[in-house]
Amino acid sequence: MGTEISEDELVSQAVSGDEAAFIELASRYQPRVWSTASRFTKSRPETEDLVQDLFLKIWKGLPSFKQKSPFEHWLMKVTIRGCYDHLRKHRKRRERELLTEEVVATHSESGSTSRSLQRREAQEIVFMLLERLDAKDRTIVTLLELEEKSVREIAELTGWSESNVKVRAHRARKKMRTIFEELGLER
Amino acid sequence: MNSEPEADIDQQIDNLFAQTRNTAPHGAAQSYGFETRLKQALQAERGTLERFGTVCWQLGWLGVIAFFFMVAGSILVIDASSLNNMLTSCSNFFGTHLFPF
Numbered sequence: 523m524g525t526e527i528s529e530d531e532l533v534s535q536a537v538s539g540d541e542a543a544f545i546e547l548a549s550r551y552q553p554r555v556w557s558t559a560s561r562f563t564k565s566r567p568e569t570e571d572l573v574q575d576l577f578l579k580i581w582k583g584l585p586s587f588k589q590k591s592p593f594e595h596w597l598m599k600v601t602i603r604g605c606y607d608h609l610r611k612h613r614k615r616r617e618r619e620l621l622t623e624e625v626v627a628t629h630s631e632s633g634s635t636s637r638s639l640q641r642r643e644a645q646e647i648v649f650m651l652l653e654r655l656d657a658k659d660r661t662i663v664t665l666l667e668l669e670e671k672s673v674r675e676i677a678e679l680t681g682w683s684e685s686n687v688k689v690r691a692h693r694a695r696k697k698m699r700t701i702f703e704e705l706g707l708e709r
Numbered sequence: 710m711n712s713e714p715e716a717d718i719d720q721q722i723d724n725l726f727a728q729t730r731n732t733a734p735h736g737a738a739q740s741y742g743f744e745t746r747l748k749q750a751l752q753a754e755r756g757t758l759e760r761f762g763t764v765c766w767q768l769g770w771l772g773v774i775a776f777f778f779m780v781a782g783s784i785l786v787i788d789a790s791s792l793n794n795m796l797t798s799c800s801n802f803f804g805t806h807l808f809p810f
């Protein structure tokens with residue numbers, strides 16, 4: 523015992539409905555999926571739930587996986603599309619939360635005017651900017667700026683055309699500039 | 710081309726992204742019972758599918774039985790109506806040909 527089963531073997535077993543093989547495969551890819559999913563969520567519990575939903579989606583979609591392309595590529599496609607669906611589904615709730623956040627933001631701003639932007643703060647500001655974008659723009663900006671994917675890769679992962687990705691990325695940048703100014707974040 | 714203030718804001722946004730890029734917003738994927746949760750979710754999923762399958766199976770059988778009764782019923786009705794027709798024609802025949810008076 524103790525010999526590690528190859529990924530191809532695990533994938534084949536999982537595709538044919540072997541739950542144990544799928545769980546082993548999921549454990550191997552969990553850090554990768556987690557790292558992407560956490561860019562689309564607000565808290566750790568939300569990320570945990572999203573990752574779980576994503577792996578359920580992956581399990582349900584396995585029969586449609588053609589074993590010609592690499593498994594990771596297919597898995598990331600399902601992950602990105604799942605994250606986009608998650609953003610769309612929770613849009614209403616996010617909008618409601620933003621209204622309350624707005625008040626908190628103005629309060630904290632008046633408390634400390636010139637504070638250095640540390641990593642945590644940078645993260646929070648990026649999150650604030652992204653939260654104000656619509657689901658499609660946010661998905662594109664996250665992949666482009668945080669996951670450092672090319673326009674072509676984004677088009678492949680999301681299924682949107684390259685020109686659509688480019689136009690949306692450009693518009694999203696413009697929107698972020700406006701939000702940045704509106705929130706008085708420039709230094 | 711971007712104007713100077715726009716380019717400045719762009720630069721600031723780029724810096725923010727650069728600082729955020731290498732940090733996972735909610736920490737690393739530590740163990741939080743991921744496998745156990747996934748196992749339970751798959752089990753629940755299977756349970757739902759099984760329940761759905763059972764319901765479909767039962768509905769299917771009910772459909773078959775209902776169809777059987779429908780066919781049997783219509784045959785009986787057709788038979789009854791043709792029997793009725795036969796009796797009527799017979800009585801007409803006997804009425805007109807055998808008993809002309």
